[in-house]
Amino acid sequence: MTTIEREARIVEQVPKQVCIGGHWRDAQSGATFKVEDPATGSVLCEVADAGVADGMAALEMAAATQPTWAEYPPRERGEILRRAYELLMHRQEDLAVLMTLEMGKPVAESKGEIAYAAEFFRWFSEEAVRIDGSYSVAPNGQSRLLVMRQPVGPSLLITPWNFPMAMGTRKIGPAIAAGCTMILKPAQQTPLSALALADILHEAGLPEGVLSVLPTTDAAGLTGPLLRDGRLRKLSFTGSTPVGRALIKQSADQVLRTSMELGGNAPFLVFDDADLDAAVAGALQAKMRNIGEACTAANRFYVQSGVAEEFSRRLAERMAGLRMGRGTEPDVDVGPLIDDKARTKVQSLVDDAANRGARVLLGGKRGDGAGYFYHPTVLTDVPKDSEVCRTEIFGPVAPVIPFDTEEEALAEANRTEFGLVSYVYTENLRRALRMAEKLESGMVGLNQGIVSNPAAPFGGVKHSGLGREGGRVGIDEYLETKYVGIAGV
Structure with missing residues (x-):
């Protein structure tokens, strides 16, 4: 098999439709868009171009699945991530070529990114069973204080084109570990890595309804209605500071939990x-x-x-x-x-x-x-x-x-x-x-x-963002803290 034939085979194997809770389908509008090889300017393939109707269908499924997914055993959530880690590493060579074709970085670097991306799944597979709480006696001795941590809920994850696999796993890993359903919107320039990742996660046993992946040429048009819908409870974005500022403003009406990994200098x-x-x-x-x-x-x-x-x-x-x-x-x-x-x-x-x-x-x-x-x-x-x-x-x-x-x-x-x-x-x-x-x-x-x-907290201050990804604190972005006061026993 020649190099050109191998590259074509790798691209051909990736799903080109939108993924709605694990179900592959054409965009409801029937629209598609072209994915370009930046090294040549040639077209690699076309993928489904998701619109508002696809976004709302994904949110409907995420909201419906959230209660049962939140009760899924932590060990089982961790095992899904562990299996996904192993699949990523097993397919590292082909996934690296795929990433290079749509993004441009040398294959050696792409292989490094696949390994880095996979480590987020391994790390958070271990964190899934360490979600803790506390039980203590009130200072006056008259009551007991129970603190528990629960999943935030349906989350919108927006990733950039420069690290198309790692930025996905850095968000999906803790969301799965915490028990949140997700909608992933990858960058228009690099949708293939995200679509391949969704396929791997469902092969690893991720239940239907937990993850949707929506490539689109109209990011604002797709995400705007989602951010205005009260069923969405979390936004995690990696990208430029100007876009991050706009998303924070849009998130204010529904008081969404936001994580922002923005620009640097x-x-x-x-x-x-x-x-x-x-x-x-x-x-x-x-x-x-x-x-x-x-x-x-x-x-x-x-x-x-x-x-x-x-x-x-x-x-x-x-x-x-x-x-x-x-x-x-x-x-x-x-x-x-x-x-x-x-x-x-x-x-x-x-x-x-x-x-x-x-x-x-x-x-x-x-x-x-x-x-x-x-x-x-x-x-x-x-x-x-x-x-x-x-x-x-x-x-x-x-x-x-x-x-x-x-x-x-x-x-x-x-x-x-x-x-x-x-x-x-x-x-x-x-x-x-x-x-x-x-x-x-x-x-x-x-x-x-x-x-x-992956074992360290990643994030910035000032206009470089809010929150942290990775490390022990990475899962906190997907958990709410609930306090229960108990009358003295």
């Missing part, structure tokens, strides 16, 4: 006492993971003046050695951006910095030929007022800004509305702790370029 701080080899390696990870299309991607590289030139040179050398191409080809390190709009934005940010006096040490241009490629880029001597310092880049561009003092670095790092993650490289323990405490972000990578871990 991560600073990457390198002090002159840092292990420079480790700092450059960490910078490459933090910048180039997912082609830079990640909310956790390092966006602003603040490097102490004494090592700024050397750091920039080494980083440019490493990035120059990366091979750009279609992600399914061997030994490719850098795939295409998701679409032409994304590539145009990256180019405008680079041009703005250069026009303000930044020096293009590497790259700074689009790729040739088909696909939405952009060359890995390093900018030095970047003015602090450049757009690239204020805007989430979402591309393979590393702007380096020198600084002199710790106070200056901290002030510049915190000079943003965002606060998802920060990175710090230093060998000074006291400085490391000072920076970890004073950086205004929900996560800090200390001498490491990747912070995401």
Whole structure:
């Protein structure tokens, strides 16, 4: 079987209809939309384009199924997640190719995402049986205090295109563990991974009615009526801050529980006492993971003046050695951006910095030929007022800004509305702790370029979001706390 034949087979095996509580059907309107390969601009397939009627049918089923699903034994919910974890890992190779075809990242990275995504199912399979409560005597001894935790209820999960499998499992895992029914709306650009995931979950034994998956080209039109319907009780969204703000406003009328994992503008701080080899390696990870299309991607590289030139040179050398191409080809390190709009934005940010006096040490241009490629880029001597310092880049561009003092670095790092993650490289323990405490972000990578871990709480502060996903607290987003007062016994 040739590579092209294998890719076609993998795409063909994925359901292309909407999934309503485990039942596959055409969209009620009969509409479909095309899924594009960003490396070539060619069409991979067409999938059903869900509309309002499909959304309401999914909510009807979620609401009807919620009472029985909430009473489902926690151990059984955990076993479903465990079986889904094993199926994901068993099909890792094909799922990775599928993801690369619709999103663009190299297959090696896609395989890493499948493993990362599967870990959320394994983690929350273990958390399902650890949902606890408490029983205590009131301080005056006159009554007893019983505290129990129960599922929030039907939940709308909205996921982005950049991590199409992991963002699904990071939300679905705790929802299943807690006993919530779900409607998943994947990104228009990458519906295939979500549809494949739904198929796997139902193969793993997820009961009918618990999960629906609705690809659509009209996200606002589909989700608006759901958010206004009182049967929906929870919204979890990963995506841009502007869209997150709009969804929070829409959620207010029904006072929905909301979880928001929004944009980032991560600073990457390198002090002159840092292990420079480790700092450059960490910078490459933090910048180039997912082609830079990640909310956790390092966006602003603040490097102490004494090592700024050397750091920039080494980083440019490493990035120059990366091979750009279609992600399914061997030994490719850098795939295409998701679409032409994304590539145009990256180019405008680079041009703005250069026009303000930044020096293009590497790259700074689009790729040739088909696909939405952009060359890995390093900018030095970047003015602090450049757009690239204020805007989430979402591309393979590393702007380096020198600084002199710790106070200056901290002030510049915190000079943003965002606060998802920060990175710090230093060998000074006291400085490391000072920076970890004073950086205004929900996560800090200390001498490491990747912070995401299913066993750790993921989330930001300020305009980067509300709530946490993953870790022991991840399931809390899907649980309500109920107190029962009992007369003295």
